[in-house]
Amino acid sequence: MKPSAALVFRSTEGQMMAILAAALAVLFATMIVLELVEHDTPIETAAGSHTLERLASLVPVLQSIDDATVDKVVGLTSSCHAGYSVSDRPFATTTRTHDTRLLETSLASELSLDAQQLRAGHAQLTRDDFSYRRCGAWEIDLPMEGIVISVQLPSGRWLNAEVHPHEWHFRQKLDWLLKVSAAFVFVGAVALFFIRRLGRPLNHLTAAARRFAAGMQTTEVAEDGPVDLRRAIRSFNAMQRQVAGEMARRTGTLAAISHDVRTPLTALRVKAEMVDDPAVRSSLIASIERMERITASALEYLKGESRAEPMRRVDLSALLESECAEFEEQGHVVTFEGEHGVHRTCRPEALARAVRNLIDNAIKYGGKARVALIQQADCVDIVVADDGPGIPEDQLHLATLPFERLSSAREDGGSGFGLGLAIVRAIAEGHEGRLILANNEPRGLAATLRLPDSPYRVES
Secondary structure, three states: OOOHHHHHHHHHHHHHHHHHHHHHHHHHHHHHHHHHHOOOOHHHHHHOOHHHHHHHHHHHHHHHOOOHHHHHHHHHHHHHHHHEEEEOOOOOOEEOOOOHHHHHHHHHHOOOOOOOHHEEEEEEOOOOOOOOHHHHOOOOOOOEEEEEEEEEEOOOOEEEEEEEOOOOOOHHHHHHHHHHHHHHHHHHHHHHHHHHHHHHHHHHHHHHHHHHHHHHOOOOOOOOOHHHHHHHHHHHHHHHHHHHHHHHHHHHHHHHHHHHHHHHHHHHHHHHOOOOOOHHHHHHHHHHHHHHHHHHHHHHHHHHHOOOOOOOOHHHHHHHHHHHHHHHHHOOOEEEEEEEOOEEEOOHHHHHHHHHHHHHHHHHOEEEEEEEEEOOOEEEEEEEEEOOOOHHHHHHOOOOOOOOOOHHHOOOOOOOOOOOOHHHHHHHHOOEEEEHHHEEOOOOEEEEEEEEEOOOOOOO
């Protein structure tokens, strides 16, 4: 049985994948928002350390070469986002403000120039200026406002350096996004590898627990993984050995008692048949038969708790119809309604025993039984209803306890010993299901055996 998508994403690996994917999405969204919101103004960009580094690396070079070579060097140095030009006069800026004057003072001091050798001002830049023709249409939006810094060279000519804020462009950031995505995929793959490696012992423990719950099959789990997980595995191994041993001892003890008691009961019955007084003889035989029924009921209860029967895929509709037909052949009124061809994985013999007990109770206390099969999205309900006296609401929770008899009708000589519903509940729990009791209106009791879709492997 393949796990559904919902189960995958509820697993540790699935949740880790979801967390990594969510983290990547959040990172992308955050970077995009920051790029769109946190734009530096032209003057903030010009006052940054990058501008000083550009000028500090280029100006000394131009100051040390002859004027004929300056244009060639400037041309080779210019690029789309770091353009330069050489002119006889400072670049014609539109405005000079207090901020640009502070920038002039700062740069002149850092470059060891006189105040008159450096000019800075705002300018409206177009594609004809500097090296913007080298830019693709998607790289830069022109015209735009920028800062132009002009530095006077020893020859008297001026080196003009443009500074503009770098706007956000999707294609420009696409390469970065792809690199980050690749890094996340790599990190996620490594993380999942180690998570799977660490989770393998836990998966083995889960599988062993399911096998133990399904059929009391003890499976020693290898003690692997972190220290705390190894301790849990060690405790589980000890627990399943202890539980399986106690169950085997209890079943064996009761079976031995039943076998040993049967012989003296048979002898007592033979002696009781020889009693002359009919009343005494009848009373003795009734007591012996009662003791035999008690022993048989106790063994039946243990069979109900047993999960040794393998799970098989069966036609549940056919199983219920067969049980109803057997009671009808005995002269009882038992009806069945529900869908046909409903297949489920279950322990057929145990489930048939549970249905027989419910039908038997319905006939015993209501005179007839109505059996219904209701298929739900993730479970199936087997409902057995009767028209009997029902059970008081405050005692419904006691009805499934072993040896609980809730009314005088259940205490007559022909009744059981409070184990019928306890057996049904044990069988339901063995299928990871439950037994639900509810009173009908206006009278009667409805017992619902709810069986979820089995997660266990089907055995043929």
